[in-house]
Amino acid sequence: xxxxxxxxxxxxxxxxxxxxxxxxxxxxxxxxxxxxxxxxxxxxxxxxxxxxxxxxxxxxxxxxxxxxxxxxxxxxxxxxxxxxxxxxxxxxxxxxxxxxxxxxxxxxxxxxxxxxxxxxxxxxxxxxxxxxxxxxxxxxxxxxxxxxxxxxxxxxxxxxxxxxxxxxxxxxxxxxxxxxxxxxxxxxxxxxxxxxxxxxxxxxxxxxxxxxxxxxxxxxxxxxxxxxxxxxxxxxxx
Amino acid sequence: xxxxxxxxxxxxxxxxxxxxxxxxxxxxxxxxxxxxxxxxxxxxxxxxxxxxxxxxxxxxxxxxxxxxxxxxxxxxxxxxxxxxxxxxxxxxxxxxxxxxxxxxxxxxxxxxxxxxxxxxxxxxxxxxxxxxxxxxxxxxxxxxxxxxxxxxxxxxxxxxxxxxxxxxxxxxxxxxxxxxxxxxxxxxxxxxxxxxxxxxxxxxxxxxxxxxxxxxxxxxxxxxxxxxxxxxxxxxxxxxxxxxxxxxxxxxxxxxxxxxxxxxxxxxxx
Numbered sequence: 001x002x003x004x005x006x007x008x009x010x011x012x013x014x015x016x017x018x019x020x021x022x023x024x025x026x027x028x029x030x031x032x033x034x035x036x037x038x039x040x041x042x043x044x045x046x047x048x049x050x051x052x053x054x055x056x057x058x059x060x061x062x063x064x065x066x067x068x069x070x071x072x073x074x075x076x077x078x079x080x081x082x083x084x085x086x087x088x089x090x091x092x093x094x095x096x097x098x099x100x101x102x103x104x105x106x107x108x109x110x111x112x113x114x115x116x117x118x119x120x121x122x123x124x125x126x127x128x129x130x131x132x133x134x135x136x137x138x139x140x141x142x143x144x145x146x147x148x149x150x151x152x153x154x155x156x157x158x159x160x161x162x163x164x165x166x167x168x169x170x171x172x173x174x175x176x177x178x179x180x181x182x183x184x185x186x187x188x189x190x191x192x193x194x195x196x197x198x199x200x201x202x203x204x205x206x207x208x209x210x211x212x213x214x215x216x217x218x219x220x221x222x223x224x225x226x227x228x229x230x231x232x233x234x235x236x237x238x
Numbered sequence: 239x240x241x242x243x244x245x246x247x248x249x250x251x252x253x254x255x256x257x258x259x260x261x262x263x264x265x266x267x268x269x270x271x272x273x274x275x276x277x278x279x280x281x282x283x284x285x286x287x288x289x290x291x292x293x294x295x296x297x298x299x300x301x302x303x304x305x306x307x308x309x310x311x312x313x314x315x316x317x318x319x320x321x322x323x324x325x326x327x328x329x330x331x332x333x334x335x336x337x338x339x340x341x342x343x344x345x346x347x348x349x350x351x352x353x354x355x356x357x358x359x360x361x362x363x364x365x366x367x368x369x370x371x372x373x374x375x376x377x378x379x380x381x382x383x384x385x386x387x388x389x390x391x392x393x394x395x396x397x398x399x400x401x402x403x404x405x406x407x408x409x410x411x412x413x414x415x416x417x418x419x420x421x422x423x424x425x426x427x428x429x430x431x432x433x434x435x436x437x438x439x440x441x442x443x444x445x446x447x448x449x450x451x452x453x454x455x456x457x458x459x460x461x462x463x464x465x466x467x468x469x470x471x472x473x474x475x476x477x478x479x480x481x482x483x484x485x486x487x488x489x490x491x492x493x494x495x496x497x498x499x500x501x502x503x504x505x506x507x508x
Contacts, residue, residue, distance in 0.1 A: 026271045029315050031366065031392050036373055037385045049382065056385065057377045060370050061441070062482060067362040068270075070354060071278065071312060100452065108490060111483045128274035128281070132308070135281050139305045142297075144288065147304065151271035151285050158271075191497035194454045195490040201445040202465055203489065206472030207482055208438050211367050214428060217435030224439030229462040232447040 001094040006174070009046060009093065013086045014167035016042050021162025024078045025068070025121065026155045035059035035081035042082065046089045055085055055103050061204025062107070063114065065211055073125070076117020079165060084110035086170025091177050101189050102181060104196030109173050113165075120161060128154055254290045254326050254408070261289040262322055263404050269315045278312035283322070283346075290326045294333040303329060306343055313350040314357025317418075319400035321349055323407025324414045331411075345412060352415075356423050364427035364434075365395060371437035378444035442469060 020041070024033035031037060036056045043052015063077030088106040092098045098106075131150045138146035184192065212218055254262075265286040272281035284307040291303045313321060328345060331337040369388045376384025399421075407414040446462040449455055456464065468489075475485055 025273070027268050029267075029270065030396065031369075031389060034366075034370065034388075036370055036377070037389055040385050053377050053382060053385070057374045060374055062486070064367055064370060065482070067358075067366075069358050069362065071275075100454070104490070108486065111486055114483065125273055125275050128272045129276050131272045132274045132277050132281050135284060135308055136305070139301050139308065142301050144300060144304045147281065147285055147288060150281050151268045154272040154281075155268070187498045187501035188494055190454060191494040192490070193452075194497065195493040197449045197452055197454050198461075198465055198468055199489045199493060200486070201442075202468035203472045203482065203485055205438060205442050205445070205465075205469045206476055208367060208371060208441075209435070209469070209473055210476045211363065212431050212435050212438075213363075214431045214435070217432040219435070220432060221435035221439035221442075224436050225442045225462070225466065226439075228440045228443035229446055232443060233459060 006090065006094060006171075009090060010167045010171050012045055013042065013082075013090075013170050014163040016045060017082045017086070017166030018159040018163030020078055020082060021166070022155055022159050024076070026158040033078040035063055035077060035085075038078060039081055039085035042085050043089055046093050048089045048092045051089060051092050051098055051103075052085060055088055055106070056081070058103070058200055058204055059084060059107065061201070061208050062111075064204070064208045066114070073118050073121050075114030076121055077114055079117035079120075079162065079169075080110045080112075080114040082162075082166045083113050083169035083173060086166060087173030087177050090170060090174045094174070095178055099193065100196040101184070101193040102177065104192050104200060105177060105180060106173065107196075107200060109176060110169065113169060117165075120165070124154075124157060124161070127157065252293070253330050254293050258289050258293050259323070259326070259404060259408060262286050262326060263319065263401060265289065266315075266319050266322055266400060266404065269318050277308070277310045279315075279318070280308045280311050283311045283318070284308045286318075286322055287325060287329075291329065294329055299333075302339070303332075306339060307346075309343060309346075311346060311350055313354040314361065316361055316396055316399050317353040317357035317403065320403030320407040320414045320418060321346060321353060323404040323409075324349075324411050325407075327408045327411040349415065353418070356418065360423040360427045361396070361399075364430040365392060368430040368434045368437070371434045371441060375437045375441045375444060378441060378448065442466065 020033040020038040023030055032041070039056035039059060040049060040052040043049045043056070059081040063075070063081060066074040066077040068074060084106045087109065088098050088103055091102055091106075131154055135147050135150055138144060209218060209221060212221070265288070269279055269282040269286060273279050274281070284304055287307045288304065291300060295303050307325070325342055325346060328337060328342040332339050332342060369392045373384040373388035376387070403414070403418070406417050410417060442465060443462065446465045449461040449465065450459070455461060472485060476482070
């Protein structure tokens with residue numbers, strides 16, 4: 001593991017993390033910040049597209065219910081997913097090809113960053129209050145041109161915080177992942193891999209299914225599950 | 239100060255043209271940037287309105303117009319395009335002395351809630367899960383461009399609603415409500431929920447297939463049953479308001495404890 005190469009990769013992760021952080025709450029909301037897009041994007045940048053796709057798909061389901069409804073501040077799925085992606089992709093690039101156990105440990109390590117990210121979002125909204133007051137003061141002073149700059153100040157904060165936290169989390173996560181993985185004995189490693197293969201997808205599917213408001217949708221999901229499983233079984237047998 | 243007096247002190251430069259509306263549209267993409275707990279998206283709304291207001295007012299009248307749009311505002315970022323367009327149109331009328339300034343404030347106050355509800359329900363709760371479920375199923379089937387297709391599909395709707403909303407809002411002012419109603423986003427959202435179920439079912443089967451081919455496959459084709467059972471258990475836990483991170487740690491911890499315990503009793507794994 002070359003420290004200089006890791007540092008360059010962390011800078012890349014920071015830049016990418018800052019940009020997807022902006023998309024989530026600051027600008028565009030074009031869904032680039034969704035785990036399914038953001039993590040494969042990071043994977044492509046680090047030359048690990050397939051790992052990024054596999055991880056992004058699972059993370060997308062797990063964080064599917066994180067939505068900006070009204071004035072509610074949900075867990076920051078972008079922060080948690082990008083840190084999980086960052087550490088696993090760095091592990092894949094600098095240590096060894098990440099298996100399902102490594103991906104699962106990465107997800108487990110980064111999940112608490114979702115609620116932590118929510119607390120940071122709340123703090124950022126409190127800081128934005130000063131921008132709102134500055135806008136009102138600018139109007140009172142007949143200097144409306146100040147308002148042209150205010151969103152950019154807020155965007156700068158969002159970019160910096162996401163870039164710093166995602167790079168830091170990925171770097172620390174890589175160290176923890178590299179230290180923890182070899183310590184796990186056979187049975188624990190198999191248990192983690194089993195959890196990653198069955199429990200994590202099942203939980204992700206449960207989160208996604210619980211968002212469906214129409215019973216017909218759930219019934220159709222069940223039927224499709226059975227039909228596709230039979231088709232795949234026959235395809236595999238054939 | 240009366241509207242007539244305001245208008246007479248700073249004569250209007252005419253109506254807002256397409257170029258200015260496009261600048262408003264561009265700025266609407268930064269609508270959520272300075273969201274705050276007291277007045278929510280007021281800075282974003284005023285920032286987006288500024289190019290249009292600068293065309294219509296000068297001096298003190300401009301300050302007053304900007305102040306009108308720094309009031310509390312909370313809506314869906316994509317649907318705000320329609321409200322911005324209508325607000326620009328009402329501001330044109332105010333600048334020309336045909337309406338009272340309070341009308342634009344009343345319009346925004348009345349409409350932000352319903353528009354937010356439609357946007358939240360269609361975009362956040364329906365189109366996004368549908369697109370994501372479709373793309374996850376695609377990725378698991380080996381379609382590597384599925385996330386890109388998800389982005390394109392989603393943003394086709396997103397940018398269309400923003401753009402259409404802004405220009406239609408500018409054309410029709412308060413009548414934008416009927417125009418948005420005609421798109422029937424709520425009915426479309428219901429259909430998307432049903433289609434989401436279909437893709438999630440396929441995703442589940444693809445996850446089971448991946449498990450079958452992995453070294454931790456349990457054999458005898460039992461993987462789909464195990465995955466389906468676990469999904470149902472997780473759904474029941476989520477319905478009981480248990481948070482995803484808690485369930486993740488609880489189930490993974492339980493899985494590790496169970497397997498380590500079993501291995502200690504009946505050593506099978508080195």
